[in-house]
Amino acid sequence: MGKTMAITGNIAIAIAMKQINPDVVAAYPITPSTEIVQQFSSYVADGAVDTEYIAVESEHSAMSACIGASAGGGRVMTATSSQGLAFMWEMLYIAAGYRLPIVLVCVNRALSAPINIHCDHSDSMGARDASWIQLYAENAQEAYDNTIQAFRIAEEMDVRLPVMSCLDGFIISHSIENMTILEDEEVRRFIGDYKPLNPLLDLENPATVGAIDLQDYYMEHKRQQHEAMLNAKKVILSVGKEYGKLSGRSYGFFEEYRLDDADVAIVVMSSAAGTVKDIVDEYRSKGIKAGLLKPRVFRPFPAEEIADALKNTKAVAVLDRADSFGASGGPLFPEFRSALYDVPNPPKMINKIFGLGGRDFGPDDVRGVFDELVAIKDTGKIKSLKEYITVRE
Amino acid sequence: MAEPLSIKELAKSEELLVGGHRLCPGCGHSIILRQMLHASEYPLVLAMSTGCLEVCTTIYPYTSWKTPWIHSAFENAAATITGVETMYRALKKKGKIDKDVKFVAVGGDGGTYDIGLQSLSGAFERGHNFVYVCTDNGAYMNTGTQRSSATPFAADTTTSPVGKKIIGKQQERKNLTKIAAAHDIPYAAQASPHNWKDLTMKFRKALEIDGPAFLNVVSPCPRGWRTDASETVNLAKMAVDSCYWPLYEVENGKITINYKPKEKVPIFEWLKVQGRFKHLLKPENEGLVKMFQDKIDRDWEDLQKRAGE
Numbered sequence: 001m002g003k004t005m006a007i008t009g010n011i012a013i014a015i016a017m018k019q020i021n022p023d024v025v026a027a028y029p030i031t032p033s034t035e036i037v038q039q040f041s042s043y044v045a046d047g048a049v050d051t052e053y054i055a056v057e058s059e060h061s062a063m064s065a066c067i068g069a070s071a072g073g074g075r076v077m078t079a080t081s082s083q084g085l086a087f088m089w090e091m092l093y094i095a096a097g098y099r100l101p102i103v104l105v106c107v108n109r110a111l112s113a114p115i116n117i118h119c120d121h122s123d124s125m126g127a128r129d130a131s132w133i134q135l136y137a138e139n140a141q142e143a144y145d146n147t148i149q150a151f152r153i154a155e156e157m158d159v160r161l162p163v164m165s166c167l168d169g170f171i172i173s174h175s176i177e178n179m180t181i182l183e184d185e186e187v188r189r190f191i192g193d194y195k196p197l198n199p200l201l202d203l204e205n206p207a208t209v210g211a212i213d214l215q216d217y218y219m220e221h222k223r224q225q226h227e228a229m230l231n232a233k234k235v236i237l238s239v240g241k242e243y244g245k246l247s248g249r250s251y252g253f254f255e256e257y258r259l260d261d262a263d264v265a266i267v268v269m270s271s272a273a274g275t276v277k278d279i280v281d282e283y284r285s286k287g288i289k290a291g292l293l294k295p296r297v298f299r300p301f302p303a304e305e306i307a308d309a310l311k312n313t314k315a316v317a318v319l320d321r322a323d324s325f326g327a328s329g330g331p332l333f334p335e336f337r338s339a340l341y342d343v344p345n346p347p348k349m350i351n352k353i354f355g356l357g358g359r360d361f362g363p364d365d366v367r368g369v370f371d372e373l374v375a376i377k378d379t380g381k382i383k384s385l386k387e388y389i390t391v392r393e
Numbered sequence: 394m395a396e397p398l399s400i401k402e403l404a405k406s407e408e409l410l411v412g413g414h415r416l417c418p419g420c421g422h423s424i425i426l427r428q429m430l431h432a433s434e435y436p437l438v439l440a441m442s443t444g445c446l447e448v449c450t451t452i453y454p455y456t457s458w459k460t461p462w463i464h465s466a467f468e469n470a471a472a473t474i475t476g477v478e479t480m481y482r483a484l485k486k487k488g489k490i491d492k493d494v495k496f497v498a499v500g501g502d503g504g505t506y507d508i509g510l511q512s513l514s515g516a517f518e519r520g521h522n523f524v525y526v527c528t529d530n531g532a533y534m535n536t537g538t539q540r541s542s543a544t545p546f547a548a549d550t551t552t553s554p555v556g557k558k559i560i561g562k563q564q565e566r567k568n569l570t571k572i573a574a575a576h577d578i579p580y581a582a583q584a585s586p587h588n589w590k591d592l593t594m595k596f597r598k599a600l601e602i603d604g605p606a607f608l609n610v611v612s613p614c615p616r617g618w619r620t621d622a623s624e625t626v627n628l629a630k631m632a633v634d635s636c637y638w639p640l641y642e643v644e645n646g647k648i649t650i651n652y653k654p655k656e657k658v659p660i661f662e663w664l665k666v667q668g669r670f671k672h673l674l675k676p677e678n679e680g681l682v683k684m685f686q687d688k689i690d691r692d693w694e695d696l697q698k699r700a701g702e
Contacts, residue, residue: 023483026476052483054475057515061472064512067465068440068476074484076476094465200461201481201490203436210464211451 002182002247009140009172012179013079013105013165014039016147018049019187022103023074023194026054026065030084031117032169033107037079059084063091063104070100071209073199075151077102081169082109085123089130095162096131096225098209099197101154102162104132105147108270108321109169110357118358119169121269122322125331131225133163133232134299136269138255141179143167145249146296148182151191152239158231160197168271170358182247190246229300236297253302255294256309258284262291264373265310265347267336268319269295272354272361279366290370295332303339310340313347314377317369321355329386348376351386359390395597397590403431407459414457415449419622421612421629422446422528424586426499429526432593433600435495436460438481440474442504443467445535446528468508471516474498474523495600496523501612502543503533506569517576517605524599524606527569530614538617538669542567545637546688547681548669550617555672560681565688573607574643580606582642587630591640591651598642611638619668628666634658636693641700648700657693660686 007015013036017025027037037055044053054069056062062078070076080088085106095102106124110116124134133153137143143165150163167173182190198207213221237252244250257277259265266276273294283290293309310316318337320330328334329351340346352369355361368389376382409430416423422445430437438461441447447464450457465473478496485491498516500509505527513525532550533539540553544562549555553562574581580602584592592610599606613628615621620628632638635658640651661682664670673682 023487024476024479026479050483050487052479052486054479054519056472057511057518061469061512061515064465064469064472065476065479068463068473068478069480069483070476071463072477072480072484074480076480090466091469098465200438200463200477201484201494203461203492203494206459206461208451208456208458208462210447211453211456212448213453217453 002180002186004178004180006176006178007140008035008174008176009143009167010035010107010174011039012140012144013147013167014043015181016144017077018043019182019184020075020077020148020151020191021049021188022051022077024052024054024066024069024076025078026056026062026069027078028056028059028062028080028084030059030081032109032173033079033081033084033105035173036105036107059087060091063088063095066102067091067095067098067100070095070102071098071200073196073201075194077104079105079107081107082111082123085127086111089127092127092130092132097221099160099228100162101151101160103147103150103154104162104164106164106166107169107173108166116357117169119171120321120356120358124164124166125322127164128299128331131161131229132299133161133229134297135163135165136296136298137165137167137172138271138273138294139179140167140172140177141249143172144179144181145243145247145251148187148190149239149243149251153232153235155195156235157197159228159235161225161228161232166270171271180247186246190243232300233302251296253295253297253305254309255296257292257294259291259293259309261289261312263289263314263377264370265291265293265313265316266319266366266369267293267295267316267332269298269321269332272319272321275361275363276366279363279370283370288370288374301335303335306336306339307343310347311343315373316347316349317352317373318349319352319354319369323353323356333386348380348382350376350382350384353386353388354390361390365390395594395601397594398432398597400589403593406431409437409458409460410450411457411459413455415452416445417616417622419615419625420445421530421586421614421625424625425528425592425610425612428586428589428592429596430460432596433495435493435600438477438494438496440464440470440477440498442470442500442509444501444504446499446501448535467504469512470498470500470504470509471513471525475516475519475521478521478523497526498523499526499528501534502527502529502531503541506543506567507541514576517573517578520604522604524596524608526608526610528610528612530612530617532617534614534617543569546685547673549672550669560672560678570607570609573609577646578605578607579603579645580642582608583638583640584608584610585629585633585638585640586610586612587626587633588640588652595642617669620666624666628663631658631663635660635663636689637663639693639696641696648696650696650700650702660689
């Protein structure tokens with residue numbers, strides 16, 4: 001039943017890849033995801049995996065080769081960050097449009113300009129409309145667990161969408177944490193054999209993949225992607241539960257931390273949630289009913305479940321580690337606010353943009369947000385809907 | 394080693410690009426593709442870049458392809474086919490496929506000389522087992538004849554128009570066959586649809602190569618060249634007879650010129666029948682015709698020298 005190891009997030013992902021043993025990996029190195037492909041290359045060189053590894057000349061070709069390989073009829077994965085994901089952008093939509101169950105690990109890093117190698121979510125948020133399922137991890141353990149589950153979700157026949165498994169660059173990718181690795185055999189049994197669907201390499205039944213789709217059919221195909229995303233919801237839950245039976249760690253759409261009776265709550269994804277949990281405990285000990293909602297699944301967006309989890313709160317701050325410049329908030333805020341629109345007596349909601357380009361986000365920053373939420377709860381007044389924090393004025 | 398096939402033998406094989414597609418009458422692409430497909434004795438998987446050939450043969454829910462076929466974007470036919478080829482190797486290793494399958498990517502000059510060059514170069518360097526075929530009609534014909542780096546000097550295109558001050562495309566063509574061969578791949582060649590024997594033999598040779606092979610095929614385009622649909626094969630022949638499009642191959646670095654016209658057709662004969670060069674008929678543009686001819690002569694000389702002749 002697995003073993004506990006102290007490893008970085010990147011190594012945890014590389015180990016997951018080794019255990020998954022995909023048929024083809026096509027990847028291009030980019031900070032901070034580079035270590036994943038380096039480590040995986042050494043597994044290939046040592047014969048520890050059966051994978052055919054393509055060291056392509058760019059991320060655009062990485063996703064193009066993944067599309068060709070996946071359409072061929074086998075299990076395919078890749079990893080990237082930031083500019084690499086941006087360079088793949090055109091192909092991300094095509095992977096999803098062809099309903100190919102490719103798994104991509106995104107080690108989150110800020111987008112240029114200015115160039116910056118550290119963590120924020122502008123890269124994967126830039127791909128939020130690409131019809132990829134998106135999972136976000138707080139730590140290396142969750143990143144490992146999400147990546148294994150990603151295959152089961154992607155390959156389910158009424159989903160057949162690619163999955164992006166995201167973890168925070170450097171903060172998680174390069175920090176050593178204690179975590180538990182499953183046995184290889186357990187992982188292989190959990191993900192099972194790959195079941196191809198209309199594969200290109202079925203020579204007896206020649207498929208045309210990527211036909212031109214005009215006014216008469218394009219919209220029906222897009223509608224099917226929408227339905228596949230809806231189908232993904234139940235699959236994500238059942239896979240998360242089954243994974244819990246195997247590992248002792250169950251997964252849902254989001255984690256609720258002391259949220260049940262909370263008056264004030266922070267919504268934050270990924271590694272920053274750990275810091276927020278500490279401050280929730282601190283405020284609880286002071287008698288303030290603070291709580292946290294940490295989204296794990298951003299696509300499909302579980303709007304009803306989120307509304308249900310936050311409906312009794314009085315004030316909520318949604319923290320975005322990326323901005324949608326000129327919008328009413330970062331990528332999370334409008335969706336969370338919209339999810340709560342139909343709740344009777346919805347909470348007052350504010351948006352904070354934090355941690356861009358790896359800017360540190362510490363306990364005092366969390367205290368500041370909770371103090372502001374307490375003031376909003378008491379006065380009912382919001383002084384600023386969308387605000388940058390952890391920033392020089 | 395591949396043996397040449399007679400036209401009777403070629404005609405026996407199944408048609409893999411079937412009728413009903415929407416390519417223009419006189420389009421060079423379908424002639425080239427049918428010749429190649431008839432010449433293969435292997436099952437083929439095809440990848441195509443975005444372009445005329447792709448859009449005209451796969452209007453959903455129809456397809457003209459009776460062999461596995463994939464298109465994903467404009468600039469990545471090479472990367473896409475290498476993904477399929479790699480999956481084939483992975484599944485073959487595991488005993489899930491037993492047949493010998495060959496992989497062919499096809500791009501136009503826009504998708505190959507321009508936007509797809511990086512992807513092609515990467516695939517060559519990695520040594521995948523595939524044939525890349527460029528059907529070169531000398532401009533972005535699918536979107537209305539915009540210039541590419543394969544567009545001939547002085548040609549009138551919609552983005553290198555003949556104006557009051559600038560007369561058509563100002564630059565020479567990129568020599569892509571030379572660039573492909575410079576990757577030291579095992580096989581690179583130029584071919585033309587008028588010489589089916591040469592084209593089919595080159596394709597059969599390319600399929601036998603263990604590693605990347607490149608075929609650059611001239612593909613007259615009645616719309617873009619502004620020529621009569623019935624003239625396609627003749628125009629391809631003139632391109633070769635004028636030495637504008639020499640038929641040659643580079644096998645492991647050794648250049649062989651496959652055809653030498655007894656008498657080089659003056660390039661003016663080829664230019665004057667094409668609407669895209671009609672401005673060159675004006676006496677004041679004689680200098681441009683001379684520049685065009687001089688470049689052909691220099692290149693032909695250079696090719697003969699490189700071939701050790």
